[in-house]
Amino acid sequence: MNDTTGIRARVDLKRIHDNVEKIVREANVGVMAVVKADAYGMGAYQVARALVDLVEGYCVFALEEAASAKLSETGKPTLVLGPPGAHNAAEHLEQRARPAVTTEAEADALKSAWPAVCVDTGMQRFSCPIDNLDHVIRAGDCREAFTHATSISQAEQFASLPMLRGMKLHASGSSLLHEPAALLNAVRPGIALFEEAIQISSRLIETRDTRGPAGYTGFSVRRHGVIFGGYGDGLRIGPCRVNGRLTRILEVGMQTSFVEIDSHDAVGDDVILLGDGLTPREIARSWQSSPHEVLVRLSSGAQRSYVE
Ligand SMILES: *Cc1c(COP(=O)(O)O)cnc(C)c1O
Secondary structure, three states: OOOOOOOOEEEEEEHHHHHHHHHHHHHHEEEEEEEEHHHOOOHHHHHHHHOHHHOEEEEEOOOOOHOOOOOOHHHHEEEEEOOOOOOOOHHHOOOEEEEEEOOOHHHHHHHHHHOOOEEOOOOOOOOEOOHHHHHHHHOOOEEEEOOOOOHHHHHHHHOOOOHHHOOOEEOOOHOOOOHHHOOOOOEOOOOOHOOOEEEEEEEEEEEEEOOOOOOOEEEEEEEEEEEEEOHHOOOOOEEEOOOOOOEEEEOOOOEEEEEOOOOOOOOEEEEEEEEEEEOOOHHHHHHHHOHHHHHHHOOOOOOOEEOO
């Protein structure tokens, strides 16, 4: 967070709550809210607390994230999705966290912290190959298994594994929430928490009629404005909104960027970088990236505030 960039992120905690309420209603299984990477830049501490009445628990990537967001204070358990590294069972128990294990050695060492086994159905990263599952489950006395499914068929393959019978199973992040066959016993939404809940904006600090090629790249439009916020703050060339109109970030510098504007736009007007109908998905299309990267990048230099 940086006060001098002028980029602001407004996080609507009520909307995040409504989004999860809808997921709980429609999926009708437990929700383990994914608040890794500081809740995609929106503040894991605040987001977790806004959801405490709805969720079964939380997911983070690393145990340190559970500690720094003080997730244990919510009274809900946390699943650590990433590799446990050198952390021991006592450290997990202290954070009310269950580790994800993928080898017999990890499962054995972390047995008393209720490890979940992470099953490889195609991601081929931090996961146990199916032919070694029996050994890992036995070593960790695992009662929970999950996979990072990217398709319905991966979730179905996972759910049909005979050695997982009777265990708590989950496979879906946000992309499979509308697939009944992938819901199993719980879901792990991340990006879906933030639908229409985030507004990231800056403000016009200069406006000019463009005279000939401008900027580093020699862009040429009728009129342009300058905003605080550059690639140091995660900005990229792409769409933005000024006074209700869709326009473009024309060129990004270190700490400022050029925006195409029209004659009605004035110094002090808000430039919406995300939100007000401009979705992470739309921006991601322009960046040739994912909505996840859009949230994490655009929040990286922003001063956050919360609407309850
Ligand atoms: C990040 C992550 C999720 C959440 O993904 P979204 O697409 O943001 O919903 C779920 N499961 C695992 C294992 C993850 O790493």
